[in-house]
Amino acid sequence: MRASPTLLSLAAVAAVLAGCSKPASAPDQAATPTEPASAPAAPTPDQIKASLATLPAPYNAGDIENGKRRFTQCAACHTAGEGGPNMTGPNLYGIFGRKAGTAANFSYSDGLKAAGWTWDAAHIDTWITDPRAVIPGTRMSFAGLKDPKERADVIAYLKVATSAPGK
Numbered sequence: 001m002r003a004s005p006t007l008l009s010l011a012a013v014a015a016v017l018a019g020c021s022k023p024a025s026a027p028d029q030a031a032t033p034t035e036p037a038s039a040p041a042a043p044t045p046d047q048i049k050a051s052l053a054t055l056p057a058p059y060n061a062g063d064i065e066n067g068k069r070r071f072t073q074c075a076a077c078h079t080a081g082e083g084g085p086n087m088t089g090p091n092l093y094g095i096f097g098r099k100a101g102t103a104a105n106f107s108y109s110d111g112l113k114a115a116g117w118t119w120d121a122a123h124i125d126t127w128i129t130d131p132r133a134v135i136p137g138t139r140m141s142f143a144g145l146k147d148p149k150e151r152a153d154v155i156a157y158l159k160v161a162t163s164a165p166g167k
């Protein structure tokens with residue numbers, strides 16, 4: 001373990017997460033609904049560590065700074081923070097432990113509505129590798145992240161960004 005660099009990077013990520021409900025700057029944000037005014041407090045480095053510790057290997061060792069950078073691809077369609085709007089894709093707050101296809105007020109494909117599983121790191125990993133291989137009729141038009149390390153980093157970031165601090 002790289003103890004001190006990890007702590008430093010967790011502190012940096014805590015700072016970065018403070019602004020995590022803002023949509024990434026993308027050229028086509030015109031239709032983005034207004035974000036709720038109150039941004040949630042950023043998790044502390046200890047809370048980030050506790051959050052990551054709820055994940056199995058290799059996700060618990062994911063690089064959440066890199067994951068945040070990779071998540072900008074997802075952020076074209078998804079918000080992660082509590083109370084964030086649905087966009088092209090559903091808001092992902094609370095996705096770990098949430099039954100597939102059940103975000104409020106989002107119109108899912110029939111395939112995802114019928115999926116029946118509950119999202120955990122392994123399911124999300126398979127999903128973001130190639131969503132169409134999992135559900136051929138999915139509305140998630142995303143080619144997939146082919147690099148397992150990048151997926152683990154995104155999943156680590158996603159856990160922290162979509163969970164109550166320290167959960």
Ligand code: HEC
Nearest residue numbers: 073074077088089100101102108109112138139140141142
């Ligand atoms: C082009 C838009 C787009 C991009 C990019 C995208 N998604 Fe999605 N995502 C969607 C849509 C649309 C759905 C709903 C799919 C359906 O109903 O079949 C979805 C569904 C999901 C779900 C299931 C949600 C639920 O409530 O069951 C997860 C998890 C998810 N996406 C994660 C990601 C991650 C992580 C990334 C980046 C690696 C990503 N998505 C990139 C549009 C997108």
